[in-house]
Amino acid sequence: AHHVSSITFTCSAVLTNILPCSVASASLLSASRPCYIQTYTHASHLLISSLLHSKSPENSCTRVYFSEQFTMTSRCSYSRCSTNNNDQAANTANLLGCSRCKSARYCSTACQKKDWVFHKFKCVSPEVIRHEVDGFSIEAIQSAINSASPGDIVVIKEGAYGNDGQSTLFVNKPIYLWGGEENRDNVVLDCNLVIDESDGDHDGSKAVVVADLFLDGTVTISDTSYKSVTLCNIELKCPNNAPRDALKISGCKGKCLILGCDIYGGGDGVHIASEQVYLKRTCIQYAQNRGIFSRRIFTIEDCEVSGCGGYGIKGSAGWTEKGRHNDIQPGPWSSDGPWSSGW
Numbered sequence: 001a002h003h004v005s006s007i008t009f010t011c012s013a014v015l016t017n018i019l020p021c022s023v024a025s026a027s028l029l030s031a032s033r034p035c036y037i038q039t040y041t042h043a044s045h046l047l048i049s050s051l052l053h054s055k056s057p058e059n060s061c062t063r064v065y066f067s068e069q070f071t072m073t074s075r076c077s078y079s080r081c082s083t084n085n086n087d088q089a090a091n092t093a094n095l096l097g098c099s100r101c102k103s104a105r106y107c108s109t110a111c112q113k114k115d116w117v118f119h120k121f122k123c124v125s126p127e128v129i130r131h132e133v134d135g136f137s138i139e140a141i142q143s144a145i146n147s148a149s150p151g152d153i154v155v156i157k158e159g160a161y162g163n164d165g166q167s168t169l170f171v172n173k174p175i176y177l178w179g180g181e182e183n184r185d186n187v188v189l190d191c192n193l194v195i196d197e198s199d200g201d202h203d204g205s206k207a208v209v210v211a212d213l214f215l216d217g218t219v220t221i222s223d224t225s226y227k228s229v230t231l232c233n234i235e236l237k238c239p240n241n242a243p244r245d246a247l248k249i250s251g252c253k254g255k256c257l258i259l260g261c262d263i264y265g266g267g268d269g270v271h272i273a274s275e276q277v278y279l280k281r282t283c284i285q286y287a288q289n290r291g292i293f294s295r296r297i298f299t300i301e302d303c304e305v306s307g308c309g310g311y312g313i314k315g316s317a318g319w320t321e322k323g324r325h326n327d328i329q330p331g332p333w334s335s336d337g338p339w340s341s342g343w
Helices: 043-054 109-119 138-147
Strands: 002-004 007-009 130-132 153-155 159-161 168-171 176-178 187-189 192-195 207-216 219-224 228-237 247-252 255-259 262-264 270-273 277-280 283-285 292-294 298-301 304-306 313-315 319-322
Touching: 130 138, 138 153, 138 159, 138 168, 192 207, 219 228, 228 247, 247 255, 292 298
Parallel strands: 130 153, 153 176, 159 187, 168 192, 176 207, 187 207, 192 219, 207 228, 219 247, 228 255, 228 262, 247 270, 255 277, 262 283, 270 292, 277 298, 283 304, 292 313, 298 319
Antiparallel strands: 002 007
């Protein structure tokens, strides 16, 4: 039996098909108070009770949504939420849902606000077509990418892919490539990743997003006209014997955002030869030469660049620092250009 306001329904459908109510907007909650989630086994039940539910003083609901693709979870989607480590997280009735993607769940408006900087790159309607990788090889991932249309989502399930470090995975169209939901370390790719436009020219109105992966190899982003390319929550470990830079960005017409990533090794950690590159909340360490080598002005915010064989940044055009927590290994270059640091 499912209780909604003063109405009681007895449903025979299995619980995996329950339909949740959500009052969250894509970015911030729209209700003045949390909605205690009501569940239904049929959309018709939800519609019948929506009038009472939406006006209930107890719930202060302003809108009612439902989706059969919704996934219930007992954890707050904000990875740093303290409730994920105690018994409070087990109470799904108090979790608030994102009304756009129907998957992210939060224990408070504060956690939803904090997580939005990351979640907005995965906040996609359930109606967007998803392709799940079938198999545990780099070829299987490439096949799913080749089958996807621009704007689709390719989901890589937990596991290890590739074992020789010689394979190359091409993201050659504007798609979302997603890895582990809970932990990026659960999806491991032993290959090099190339983001380009070899699938054909695009109108520049769509974006590429690669998120939540552990990559044992290098990443090259080159010669694209996409609106933007985003690497979000990626751990990139460049092999010690690799002669190439861990991450190389060149010839991109749109924006390039490196967000919440950890980049280790490479000749240079990050090589920038494009405008509009933004590094945010990213750690770059243990490059053989420089953490960042750039011939274009770029922006760095709340990042760490340390432990490199030469020095932190060599930027012939200078760079813009934002935030309050940049920790950059000293060197003879500063944000104003070459040899202006007084070394």
